Amino acid sequence: MEHNREVEIDGNSNPIQISRLALDIGGSLIKLVFFSRNSGDDEDPPKDLVGVSSGVNGRLHFAKFETAKINDCLQFISANKLLLGGGFQPQENCTNDRSFIKAVNQEAFTYLNGSKEFVQIDHNDLYPYLLVNIGSGVSMIKVDGDGKFERVSGTSVGGGTFWGLGKLLTKSQSFDELLELSHRGDNRAIDTLVGDIYGGMDYLKIGLSSTTIASSFGKATSHNKELEDYKPEDISRSLLRMISNNIGQISYLNALRFGLKRIIFGGFFIRSHSYTMDTIAVAVHFWSKGEAKAMFLRHEGFLGALGAFMSYETHSLDDLVVNQMMPLPVNASLGTDTNYDPLKGDLNGTESIQCSVYRA
Template structure:
């Protein structure tokens, strides 16, 4: 409790600064997005957040928790008075109960817990719609949001708003959803796979005894997958299979080397196992994503979700897979705010469903020089609220 009191002291000094909160509760992670206005603004918080005035400067904040540690998330919300980011119950205006927008399967699973612990209702928003809304918002509003990563080089992509659609959105959470996006509110889930972030974490925990996703990811940095994987050279006498475009170092069978000897799991280094697992899943996602893009003639594929986490090896593997199978015609593109698409979509849904007609056109505009750290490997409970990931923004009336 001493730690919690420290947060209450060091957090936002004026709770009126918080004017909007939305949450995405996934199978592995809980993501929060909330808006705080600059302390120099003194108008009504609700009006500020929707831009009824000429415009309100502030910040969009981003935070995450493991879903298994949902009580830490509840403490964080309570300690920093983020419930002021919700709205009063429209059906019963005299009620002192408020609600916040929420998406993800956990919005249903933990609904009673939020009401019991915080006295707050979760107003559920469709998960797929939130993902698309969040992605469209970022691609239109944030300069240098999308980038490619190949051969160790990160290159930002300038998005032409008039030529954004259609594109394939690949959201890699516990599982993977692949969504063809044709416009604002126009989308179709065309495919997916159960082999995603949950697979990496679940199998990795069983095989390496790592206790967190980040620990497993860090372990993979030090690994060598060639100790575990069977390569093309292993079955072709060390030669390239140039006739079909395969180098000797290409993976012929993930984890295949384990069948060619009498080793047990304990004979392999955990970091090598982690590296092989990460590469197997990333390769698989990259290949399936391109095949679905090919189905619909899509040249652009955007990857989101907290599986990636700005991890260079993951992005490189996905990019190489897309490049290889498309023969260089398609590109894998990544998003700086990759893990917060659903939470951002839920954040934007306030304007669609909770405000009167005069406020429908409100939106959040991110300036050209906006910046946001993408290192989300921290638990916000260990940091001052103002030190969580955030970006400068201005809320205005269109």
């Protein structure tokens, strides 16, 4: 059943019609996606679209909340008079983000050595691939086609591990605070590198550079120091590096197991954080000897919520046409920000996409 409700957000005089809402409730975060359109918006669909009978112009909105603070999410839903439909969606629905890769221009990209490069994927050459969804834990899903997928592996060492250990070791109170600490840290103060073992030299005989990590947190065993003697920034950096390397290596080994060259990473652990993406990408590049490539998504944190959104019977993201992207704070008006450049931002927080949804 399609639920519609006209509401005003942040005193906007132009009422907004909310037609559907989808939630992905994870162990650490709640991800929310909803579609809205202006009441009275009767614009015809673009003339260059073929096989379209009717369309609705509006926005897809994205928001996130900590699961431990679920009342904040419920208050947001209640305050904005959003209605939920579609029910509970299992994790495998995150594979439905394939349609977003097709619908959104410059959705997928690679990141290596500080360089971000958007990838235009041939829709006829999208499959097969390995989808690695990094939430509190990690699930690895082999996707062979539309509706053809299976969970082939995973690991309990994921975003929840980083957040949990980081909180215990650094007293940080949030995931974002940990990420900010890691940005300022130096893992070499805690990790044992190959160069520490071989007198600052590379170990070229087995292909290891002096900067390769031989043991995460290894220096803590040899230094006569206590926890308070280490900088929280360095601890956070080492922890992030350890978990990201581990995920990158396990992901490649599973891709190798099934002969896959394309690995797509998603989940809110990444947060478009440059160091996280670079570490994962370097791990995949190293272990595959450059044969496999790590790819990331601009909507990485909303795979499950988008999958739930797609479960509605009347619409599908296969029928989604994206016109413009813009960030949207929770309390902001839904007016278009003409100064926003979608190529310079990442849609991974509380934001919206200007779009049209069409019935086939």
